[in-house]
Amino acid sequence: MVATDGAFARWLSQGQIAEARLTAEQHGLLQYAFAFRQRCGDDYYSSRLLSHFLLHCDSGLKVAQIARLVGISRPTASHQQGVSSKEAIQAAHHRMAGRPHGKLLPRYAGPIAEFILTHGDATRYDILDFIERTWGVRVSTVALHHFCKKFGLDRATRAEATAPRPSAGHTAGEPRPVATVPASQPVPLPPPPFSRRGHSTRGRSC
DSSP states (O other), rough: OOTTTTTTHHHHHTTTOGGGGHHHHHHHHHHHHHHHHHHHHHHHHHHHHHHHHHHHTTOOOOOOHHHHHHHHOOHHHHHHTOOOHHHHHHHHHHHHOOBBBBBOOGGGGHHHHHHHHHHOOOOOOHHHHHHHHHOOBOOOOHHHHHHHHHHOOOOOHHHHHHOOOOOOOOTSOOOOOOOOTTTTHHHHOOOOOTTOOSSOOOOOOE
Protein backbone atom coordinates (compact mmCIF):
# COMPACT_ATOMS: atom_id res chain seq x y z
CA MET A 1 0.00 0.00 0.00
CA VAL A 2 2.73 2.48 0.99
CA ALA A 3 5.79 3.09 -1.17
CA THR A 4 8.91 1.53 0.27
CA ASP A 5 11.35 4.05 -1.22
CA GLY A 6 11.18 6.32 1.78
CA ALA A 7 8.46 8.60 0.38
CA PHE A 8 6.18 7.99 3.36
CA ALA A 9 9.00 8.82 5.79
CA ARG A 10 9.77 12.02 3.87
CA TRP A 11 6.09 12.99 3.99
CA LEU A 12 6.04 12.54 7.75
CA SER A 13 9.23 14.56 7.97
CA GLN A 14 7.48 17.35 6.04
CA GLY A 15 4.92 17.47 8.85
CA GLN A 16 7.69 17.31 11.48
CA ILE A 17 6.20 14.05 12.77
CA ALA A 18 8.45 11.44 14.35
CA GLU A 19 7.30 8.07 13.01
CA ALA A 20 8.58 6.25 16.10
CA ARG A 21 6.32 8.33 18.36
CA LEU A 22 3.11 7.53 16.49
CA THR A 23 0.62 5.10 17.94
CA ALA A 24 -0.36 2.07 15.90
CA GLU A 25 -3.70 3.73 15.04
CA GLN A 26 -2.04 7.00 13.98
CA HIS A 27 0.54 5.14 11.90
CA GLY A 28 -2.15 3.20 10.05
CA LEU A 29 -4.26 6.33 9.55
CA LEU A 30 -1.36 8.28 8.07
CA GLN A 31 -0.42 5.38 5.81
CA TYR A 32 -3.92 5.46 4.30
CA ALA A 33 -3.78 9.28 4.10
CA PHE A 34 -0.46 9.03 2.25
CA ALA A 35 -1.94 6.45 -0.14
CA PHE A 36 -4.82 8.86 -0.82
CA ARG A 37 -2.27 11.60 -1.45
CA GLN A 38 -0.31 9.40 -3.88
CA ARG A 39 -3.40 8.33 -5.79
CA CYS A 40 -5.35 11.62 -5.92
CA GLY A 41 -2.50 14.13 -6.00
CA ASP A 42 -1.95 17.42 -4.19
CA ASP A 43 -4.40 19.63 -6.13
CA TYR A 44 -6.67 22.02 -4.23
CA TYR A 45 -9.71 19.72 -4.12
CA SER A 46 -7.75 16.68 -2.94
CA SER A 47 -5.86 18.69 -0.34
CA ARG A 48 -9.08 20.24 0.95
CA LEU A 49 -10.77 16.85 1.33
CA LEU A 50 -7.75 15.31 3.02
CA SER A 51 -7.25 18.20 5.44
CA HIS A 52 -10.95 18.22 6.33
CA PHE A 53 -10.85 14.51 7.12
CA LEU A 54 -7.66 14.65 9.18
CA LEU A 55 -8.89 17.68 11.14
CA HIS A 56 -12.18 16.00 12.06
CA CYS A 57 -11.31 12.32 12.63
CA ASP A 58 -9.94 12.70 16.20
CA SER A 59 -6.52 11.45 15.14
CA GLY A 60 -4.74 13.07 18.07
CA LEU A 61 -2.41 14.92 15.70
CA LYS A 62 -1.78 18.62 16.22
CA VAL A 63 -3.35 21.13 13.87
CA ALA A 64 0.07 22.46 12.89
CA GLN A 65 1.24 18.94 11.98
CA ILE A 66 -1.78 18.35 9.75
CA ALA A 67 -1.29 21.75 8.12
CA ARG A 68 2.32 20.92 7.26
CA LEU A 69 1.39 17.47 5.97
CA VAL A 70 -1.27 18.81 3.63
CA GLY A 71 0.64 21.97 2.70
CA ILE A 72 -1.66 24.68 4.06
CA SER A 73 -1.07 27.43 6.59
CA ARG A 74 -1.72 27.03 10.30
CA PRO A 75 -4.46 29.75 10.38
CA THR A 76 -6.20 28.12 7.41
CA ALA A 77 -6.21 24.75 9.16
CA SER A 78 -7.58 26.33 12.34
CA HIS A 79 -10.40 27.95 10.35
CA GLN A 80 -11.24 24.65 8.67
CA GLN A 81 -11.73 23.04 12.07
CA GLY A 82 -15.01 24.92 12.48
CA VAL A 83 -16.29 24.20 8.97
CA SER A 84 -18.85 21.50 8.22
CA SER A 85 -18.42 19.03 5.37
CA LYS A 86 -21.07 20.86 3.37
CA GLU A 87 -19.31 24.19 3.83
CA ALA A 88 -15.95 22.66 2.91
CA ILE A 89 -17.32 21.41 -0.42
CA GLN A 90 -19.14 24.70 -1.06
CA ALA A 91 -15.98 26.69 -0.29
CA ALA A 92 -13.98 24.53 -2.68
CA HIS A 93 -16.60 25.03 -5.38
CA HIS A 94 -16.60 28.80 -4.99
CA ARG A 95 -12.81 28.90 -4.82
CA MET A 96 -12.43 27.07 -8.13
CA ALA A 97 -15.40 28.71 -9.90
CA GLY A 98 -13.45 31.86 -10.71
CA ARG A 99 -13.14 35.40 -9.47
CA PRO A 100 -16.21 37.28 -8.15
CA HIS A 101 -17.87 39.70 -10.55
CA GLY A 102 -20.56 42.30 -10.08
CA LYS A 103 -21.67 43.96 -6.87
CA LEU A 104 -24.48 43.74 -4.36
CA LEU A 105 -27.09 46.44 -4.81
CA PRO A 106 -29.39 47.83 -2.08
CA ARG A 107 -32.44 46.46 -3.90
CA TYR A 108 -31.14 42.93 -3.26
CA ALA A 109 -31.57 43.37 0.52
CA GLY A 110 -35.27 42.45 0.58
CA PRO A 111 -35.03 39.14 -1.31
CA ILE A 112 -31.84 38.21 0.54
CA ALA A 113 -33.54 38.91 3.88
CA GLU A 114 -36.50 36.74 2.86
CA PHE A 115 -34.16 33.91 1.84
CA ILE A 116 -32.27 34.09 5.15
CA LEU A 117 -35.45 34.13 7.24
CA THR A 118 -37.02 31.22 5.34
CA HIS A 119 -33.82 29.14 5.35
CA GLY A 120 -32.66 29.12 8.94
CA ASP A 121 -29.89 26.58 8.31
CA ALA A 122 -28.51 28.31 5.21
CA THR A 123 -24.74 28.80 5.12
CA ARG A 124 -23.07 31.85 3.60
CA TYR A 125 -22.35 29.74 0.52
CA ASP A 126 -26.05 28.92 0.19
CA ILE A 127 -26.72 32.67 0.21
CA LEU A 128 -24.03 33.22 -2.43
CA ASP A 129 -25.61 30.52 -4.62
CA PHE A 130 -29.02 32.19 -4.18
CA ILE A 131 -27.56 35.54 -5.25
CA GLU A 132 -25.92 34.00 -8.31
CA ARG A 133 -29.09 32.14 -9.33
CA THR A 134 -31.30 35.19 -8.83
CA TRP A 135 -29.23 38.03 -10.28
CA GLY A 136 -26.33 36.29 -12.03
CA VAL A 137 -23.86 38.01 -9.72
CA ARG A 138 -20.85 36.38 -8.06
CA VAL A 139 -19.50 38.08 -4.94
CA SER A 140 -16.97 37.15 -2.29
CA THR A 141 -17.82 36.05 1.24
CA VAL A 142 -16.25 39.28 2.53
CA ALA A 143 -18.55 41.39 0.34
CA LEU A 144 -21.54 39.38 1.53
CA HIS A 145 -20.52 39.87 5.18
CA HIS A 146 -20.30 43.68 4.78
CA PHE A 147 -23.60 43.79 2.88
CA CYS A 148 -25.47 41.78 5.53
CA LYS A 149 -23.97 43.85 8.33
CA LYS A 150 -24.97 47.09 6.60
CA PHE A 151 -28.60 46.00 6.34
CA GLY A 152 -28.78 44.22 9.69
CA LEU A 153 -28.90 40.73 8.18
CA ASP A 154 -25.79 39.32 9.86
CA ARG A 155 -26.19 36.71 12.62
CA ALA A 156 -25.08 39.00 15.44
CA THR A 157 -27.59 41.75 14.57
CA ARG A 158 -30.44 39.27 14.09
CA ALA A 159 -29.66 37.55 17.40
CA GLU A 160 -29.65 40.89 19.21
CA ALA A 161 -32.95 41.91 17.62
CA THR A 162 -34.69 38.71 18.76
CA ALA A 163 -33.17 38.63 22.27
CA PRO A 164 -35.65 39.28 25.14
CA ARG A 165 -35.58 42.83 26.43
CA PRO A 166 -35.31 43.61 30.18
CA SER A 167 -38.33 45.34 31.73
CA ALA A 168 -38.28 49.06 32.53
CA GLY A 169 -36.48 50.00 35.72
CA HIS A 170 -34.43 46.83 35.73
CA THR A 171 -30.83 46.65 34.58
CA ALA A 172 -29.84 43.56 32.63
CA GLY A 173 -27.72 41.19 34.64
CA GLU A 174 -28.94 42.43 38.02
CA PRO A 175 -31.23 40.24 40.18
CA ARG A 176 -34.75 41.49 40.53
CA PRO A 177 -35.61 42.74 44.03
CA VAL A 178 -38.01 40.58 46.01
CA ALA A 179 -40.32 42.18 48.52
CA THR A 180 -39.91 40.61 51.95
CA VAL A 181 -41.38 41.17 55.40
CA PRO A 182 -38.91 41.46 58.31
CA ALA A 183 -39.04 38.45 60.63
CA SER A 184 -39.30 40.66 63.73
CA GLN A 185 -42.54 42.26 62.61
CA PRO A 186 -45.53 39.90 62.58
CA VAL A 187 -47.91 40.25 59.73
CA PRO A 188 -51.23 41.75 61.06
CA LEU A 189 -54.24 39.55 60.46
CA PRO A 190 -57.40 41.07 59.01
CA PRO A 191 -60.41 41.39 61.41
CA PRO A 192 -63.01 38.64 61.15
CA PRO A 193 -66.16 39.52 59.23
CA PHE A 194 -68.92 41.33 61.14
CA SER A 195 -66.66 41.75 64.19
CA ARG A 196 -67.18 44.74 66.51
CA ARG A 197 -64.33 47.22 66.51
CA GLY A 198 -64.86 48.18 70.23
CA HIS A 199 -67.09 47.93 73.30
CA SER A 200 -70.51 49.57 72.92
CA THR A 201 -72.86 50.68 75.69
CA ARG A 202 -76.25 49.09 75.59
CA GLY A 203 -78.96 51.74 75.61
CA ARG A 204 -81.86 51.79 77.99
CA SER A 205 -84.81 49.79 77.06
CA CYS A 206 -88.12 51.55 76.82
